[in-house]
Amino acid sequence: MLDQFDPRIDPEFKPVDPEALRARLAPLLPPGGLLTSLEAMRPYESDGLPAYRSLPAMVALPETVGQVAAVLKACSELGVPVVARGAGTGLSGGALPFPGGLLLVMSKFSRILGIDPVAMTARVQPGVRNLAVSEAAAPHGLFYAPDPSSQLACSIGGNVAENAGGVHCLKYGLTVHNILAVQVVTLDGEILTLGGPAADAAGYDLMALFTGSEGLLGVVTEVLLRLQPLPETTRLILAAFDDVGRAAGAVAAIMAAGVVPAGLEMMDGPALRAAEDFARAGYPRDAAAILLCEIDGQAEDVAEEIARVSDLLRTAGATEVRVARDEDERKRFWAGRKGAFPAMGRLAPDYYCIDGTIPRKSLPFVLAEMGRLAELHGLGVANVFHAGDGNLHPLILYDANLEGDLEKAEALGGAILELCVSVGGSITGEHGVGREKINQMCVQFTEAEVNAFHALKAAFDPAGLLNPGKTIPTLARCAEYGGMHVHKGALPFAHLERF
Amino acid sequence: MPISSGSDADLTAALADAVRAAAADRRALEIRGAGTRAGQGRPVAGERLEVAGHRGVVDYDPAELVLTARAGTPLTEIEALLAANGQMLAFEPPRLGRGGTLGGAVATGLSGPRRPFTGALRDYVLGVRILDGRGQVLRFGGTVFKNVAGFDAFRLMAGAHGELGVLLDISLRVVPRPAVEAARTLDLAPEPARQRVAELMRRPLPLSGAFHDGERLHLRLSGGRAGVAATADLVGGAEADPGDWTAIRDLAHPVLSGGGGLWRIALPRTGPAGDFEALPWDQAGGVRWLRAPAPPTGAEAAAAALGGHLQRIRGAAGPAFQSLPAPLLALHRRLKAALDPEGILNPGRMYVEA
Known part of the structure; x- marks a missing residue:
């Protein structure tokens, strides 16, 4: 299991006496800001990937930037590893505590510091929930575009760390496209502003480098977000298909026609039926796949695009094309999609969500190949994905109480990610590498590239204390994992062209 | 869809050899494409590494909205190919002279008039292949829009002026051309014009350019037929030719062009x-x-x-860039050393060497 850190192939640090660490940190934090008992730390033992659990030496809850800087500096001097945590909704184990280290919980940084409706920006602390920003901006006719499915609970600091996406990033971009500046604290306690209120800040684009760095380079303490005007009209089409491949073809046809949907989502039969049972969204239960295509903009243009997309869908073989009648029906169609993950509880006791990205043209091949792999591993897979940007979320169904089932699920997940890499895609589109996909990094990147990542990290964190054992694998791990995966001297999918 | 023209060439091996040899003797290199952006950045004392010959579109599938080209490929060639397929570069990099290359545009990182409406150049870079300062070929990012594996070193290359690597190939997200474009000019002084634009931007309107030449405001609209027409009525002013925006984009408008800096x-x-x-x-x-x-x-x-x-x-006088606060400058130097340990790639182009 990957929640066990292995000193042979993961970073290792000299143990620090917990009493000495407590004596050093307690005076730097507010009263009650340092948790050391097992009971108090238990809620922090895992993030949104509950299969992985471990406990830190202690948990710190700072309230000011000064406290964050002081705590990080103390940890740097003592050689104590630090893992930062926001709302803990991440799906790749990125906030899994490092044994013997400090877990730095940023939940007290929960204030929206200001909304500037003229500049269309929001200045927020990292613990502010994603949805709270759009709620605060709504009276000004503005919203914050990135909308991960966890937007009710996930926080902006974590969104920056993961470069979070969502169902609307096809048109509005990822987190990196929607922030202007981040204030970060490095491990030596230095407070830096990356980016700025004016476009294209001087020097290297460190704001872009920092976004999506998964807590390996520094801790986010403040973010300047870009807001957008709420669209005048939003309409949603639901299209049903009796064949998954035809649905994939329809996605390609829509994108090739020059349409820029606000969102373009796909669910296969098992996923849509579970979602329908869970949310009563009104999906056609007998379909092999459905597409949800959202168009927003000015009313007349939207009407024109809806007609055009409807035609494209019918030509691509849709058995049914339904435009949501009103706002209620539109919300219901989305409720099914957004509830797809919890709905999996109806299909199996546990599910494991994968996050690969592929070029859209590979969709039919990858879907077929994924079905074959699932059969090979003896597990069911339901598919939910951001089809417009080729971001797959296969949900592997298993039962953690069955001996060996979780290991089977992990093995199938790994095989699916390697399939994504083999067609020129990526092992993660929006959930991050974290702890979960650390081995697959060795498949996507060469030794020289992994070394370059380590060198970039060292420029911020020379001792490697920030979020160790995550995101960038050690070369020892790659040697071991790579060795495991060269089967009879052949790479997986050797018949495919490589890039 | 691989596209090739007679002069296309993959010079990866030769360029890698040249960088390795320079690294071995710690010889500085000045990376040079078409040389149209020579006014940007500080002079580099080094042997020229000519990269314009490494050119050609490597892959382009209009349905994927992704184009991959070698760094030496002229921007005009890429934009003509995109236009033939009803697509374009959303970031409108300024073209500062004949033959300006994609690599030069990405290395200098400048975006054109659409920047506040559709994003910056770095927002459209999906992946790069580079030579680091040891002459190793590294690939960061890829050809897919959503990709969060590893650090986004590909975005870091945009605007790094060649200090962090020699750009070999660049994959870009491209966008459909708008169905309709229109342009307007309004007789408004600079400050009232700026306020008017800020008000317009708070509404979901198809704006794609807002430029003031000192005398009047120029607006460009791009989008669906109905939205553009309604917005043109809303903003008023006099009808103008959207083609006028080429000069604004390329810094060739009369108030921007001419000699001097x-x-x-x-x-x-x-x-x-x-x-x-x-x-x-x-x-x-x-x-x-x-x-x-x-x-x-x-x-x-x-x-x-x-x-x-x-x-x-x-121009050539004055500071090339805004100076950085000391801790940020120190971080820049550590990052450069991370990818270019011998300090041979465009040393001093952005800031004085330590």
């Missing part, structure tokens, strides 16, 4: 402009253009005080 002063779009208030502006007020042999004394400090920064685009 040109300085780009980026400021918060809606904030006070201080001493820069009288200058022509683009990007809805986010960029002021100063035509002068060198910026006046104190301009750098004035830009910083307003939350902005300046940069030289043409």
